[in-house]
Amino acid sequence: MSVNGSKNEFADKVALLCFEKFNNLPSKGKPILGKEWTTLSGIVQSDDENRLMVVSLATGTKCIGKSKLSSRGTVVNDSHAEVLARRGLVHYILGQIKLARHHDVETIFDVSSPNCRLTLKPGIKFHFFSSQMPCGDASIFPKNEDCRKRSADTDIGSKVKKQKVDDIHRTGAKCLLEETKQDLNLPGPAYHTVGAVRTKPGRGDPTLSMSCSDKILRWNHIGVQGAMLSLLIDPVYLSTMVISGQCPYSHTALHRAVVGRLNTPGKTYPSLLRSSLNFQDSKHSNPLSKPCPSSVLWRIGDEFNNDGYHEVLVDGRKQGVTKKTMDKPSSASVVCKKSLFDTFKSFNEKYSSMTYQAVKSEATAYKQQWDEKTQQLGCWTEKSKSLIEFT
Numbered sequence: 001m002s003v004n005g006s007k008n009e010f011a012d013k014v015a016l017l018c019f020e021k022f023n024n025l026p027s028k029g030k031p032i033l034g035k036e037w038t039t040l041s042g043i044v045q046s047d048d049e050n051r052l053m054v055v056s057l058a059t060g061t062k063c064i065g066k067s068k069l070s071s072r073g074t075v076v077n078d079s080h081a082e083v084l085a086r087r088g089l090v091h092y093i094l095g096q097i098k099l100a101r102h103h104d105v106e107t108i109f110d111v112s113s114p115n116c117r118l119t120l121k122p123g124i125k126f127h128f129f130s131s132q133m134p135c136g137d138a139s140i141f142p143k144n145e146d147c148r149k150r151s152a153d154t155d156i157g158s159k160v161k162k163q164k165v166d167d168i169h170r171t172g173a174k175c176l177l178e179e180t181k182q183d184l185n186l187p188g189p190a191y192h193t194v195g196a197v198r199t200k201p202g203r204g205d206p207t208l209s210m211s212c213s214d215k216i217l218r219w220n221h222i223g224v225q226g227a228m229l230s231l232l233i234d235p236v237y238l239s240t241m242v243i244s245g246q247c248p249y250s251h252t253a254l255h256r257a258v259v260g261r262l263n264t265p266g267k268t269y270p271s272l273l274r275s276s277l278n279f280q281d282s283k284h285s286n287p288l289s290k291p292c293p294s295s296v297l298w299r300i301g302d303e304f305n306n307d308g309y310h311e312v313l314v315d316g317r318k319q320g321v322t323k324k325t326m327d328k329p330s331s332a333s334v335v336c337k338k339s340l341f342d343t344f345k346s347f348n349e350k351y352s353s354m355t356y357q358a359v360k361s362e363a364t365a366y367k368q369q370w371d372e373k374t375q376q377l378g379c380w381t382e383k384s385k386s387l388i389e390f391t
């Protein structure tokens with residue numbers, strides 16, 4: 001089989017596993033077929049025997065505006081599927097670290113030197129899946145570009161004949177005010193500028209959350225683990241990114257947005273693949289539908305919770321939360337900052353009396369890389385310190 005053939009086959013396998021997992025979840029929180037659309041993202045793990053399994057899965061299109069941000073860390077600000085799926089992965093990895101350290105069970109980590117930072121076993125890889133292009137920079141490309149064949153290697157710039165561009169696909173994500181590149185908002189192809197750092201679209205109340213393209217760009221250069229986990233483990237990178245279906249796609253735009261805007265010498269970047277399989281609830285398959293207001297979040301079970309974790313989120317909290325129950329720990333998602341932090345502290349005594357902010361600032365190597373990348377990009381949003389000072 002040709003390399004291309006097998007790449008496409010792998011992309012379809014990853015997509016299919018995510019669709020199957022999604023279809024097997026209860027209908028609560030899913031889009032109403034034909035009336036609502038959503039984005040589906042997932043993380044598939046593979047091991048040295050090429051066994052594939054979904055470890056985290058999420059849907060979602062919503063993001064909370066500036067005025068609704070929580071200072072307790074109990075609300076998930078950004079519920080785009082891509083971001084929730086990463087948070088599910090972080091929750092899964094936290095569970096694996098806890099098991100590797102304190103229990104005699106098989107995990108994804110190499111435990112030959114248990115007192116040092118943990119490293120993934122050599123065969124463990126993570127493959128990211130999404131049912132559409134990430135919002136922000138990756139979503140900006142000529143409309144005639146996606147008519148081409150899906151083969152991942154034939155639509156890389158140089159082999160493609162120059163075509164006249166009549167119009168471009170647009171994103172609701174807005175350029176940061178500090179960004180030197182700004183959209184011209186002119187009709188046709190001059191509407192957007194490419195390569196800019198953007199915040200997520202939000203109705204009315206502007207968001208402080210960065211677009212998925214910008215966040216994924218970070219993951220691909222400094223890892224998906226985040227500051228807190230960087231204290232315990234070596235960086236974790238995505239090996240593959242799969243975009244599915246008949247939705248608009250451009251390899252060139254995806255590469256630019258999630259890899260090419262930064263440069264990390266010596267770094268291997270994920271393979272960017274396209275699957276032919278279509279997500280039934282995508283915007284593309286349901287052009288007249290509305291975005292689904294709720295999100296579904298699932299992550300695989302482990303020794304602590306055999307059944308896995310399944311939640312339905314609305315406005316960044318568990319569905320069904322009222323004003324009265326809002327501040328109860330049971331109303332918060334397992335992947336909100338506070339819950340992830342509590343899990344982290346539960347098996348890291350050293351940090352048990354520290355604030356979230358204080359723990360994050362312990363991660364000096366991570367912070368240095370973060371600052372370097374921010375400098376290369378030119379800008380990033382600053383969230384108020386009061387939002388990360390919780391204990």
Ligand SMILES: [Zn+2]
Nearest residue numbers: 080134135212
């Ligand atoms: Zn997004």
